[in-house]
Amino acid sequence: GQNIDQPTEMTATEGAIVQINxxxxxxxxxxxxxxxxxxxxxxxxxxxxxLDGLEEKGRFSSFLxxxxxxxxxxxxxxxxxxxxxxxxxxxxxxxxxxxxxxxxLIIKP
Amino acid sequence: IAGITQAPTSQxxxxxxxxxxxxxxxxxxxxxxxxxxxxxxxxxxxxxxNTAGTTGKGEVPDGYSVSRANTDDFPLTLASAVPSQTSVYxxxxxxxxxxxEQFFGPGTRLTVL
Numbered sequence: 001g002q003n004i005d006q007p008t009e010m011t012a013t014e015g016a017i018v019q020i021n022x023x024x025x026x027x028x029x030x031x032x033x034x035x036x037x038x039x040x041x042x043x044x045x046x047x048x049x050x051l052d053g054l055e056e057k058g059r060f061s062s063f064l065x066x067x068x069x070x071x072x073x074x075x076x077x078x079x080x081x082x083x084x085x086x087x088x089x090x091x092x093x094x095x096x097x098x099x100x101x102x103x104x105l106i107i108k109p
Numbered sequence: 110i111a112g113i114t115q116a117p118t119s120q121x122x123x124x125x126x127x128x129x130x131x132x133x134x135x136x137x138x139x140x141x142x143x144x145x146x147x148x149x150x151x152x153x154x155x156x157x158x159n160t161a162g163t164t165g166k167g168e169v170p171d172g173y174s175v176s177r178a179n180t181d182d183f184p185l186t187l188a189s190a191v192p193s194q195t196s197v198y199x200x201x202x203x204x205x206x207x208x209x210e211q212f213f214g215p216g217t218r219l220t221v222l
Contacts (some may be wrong), residue, residue, distance in 0.1 A: 008149075033210070033211075041215070041216075042199060042213035042214060042215050042216055043152070043199075043213050044213070045210050045211075045212075048210065087151065087152070089152075091209065096142075096154060096157060096167070097152075097154075097211065099151045099152040099153075100151055101149060101150060101151035102151055
């Protein structure tokens, strides 16, 4: 079967750093996505990794290890607006994504 | 239109009624998708279309049908709604980028009583 695991909920403090982990077991691998979803809104694209290593984009970075079936999203200098759910998804083939259930991130002042 | 639109925004429906959720994109994307999102379960693929004229079944297709007469429109029909179809429905599309990023519509919140 195909499976993506991520923690259900995490809490962090404004200004701090948080790492959200994602592990996956899929039939194939053509890349891993991270999306952000604020409550009541649609998911929006954050990052894409297909090669091992760290991709940095401003306050957000995403890491991938294909051999370990593992990725993480690193959020630095947390702001209250970063309170959202973060969705990990893998594209095993050409188009369709396999989605994790999402990690709800709560930011406290 | 910019991106993907969905209609209606929300709907309350009596069980047994037929309902069509509309989705239109103006990005000329070949691939389109319908997902449902339920608390604790994440996004689940209902149906997809890789190009106009073709459709396929996703993870949870029972009770739903789709059509793709042209590139822009991808309606989702519930032939006879049941309470378990209460959910938030998202339409998405992906184009010819190197990694097929999916763009989402704003969603339709459907309640079946």
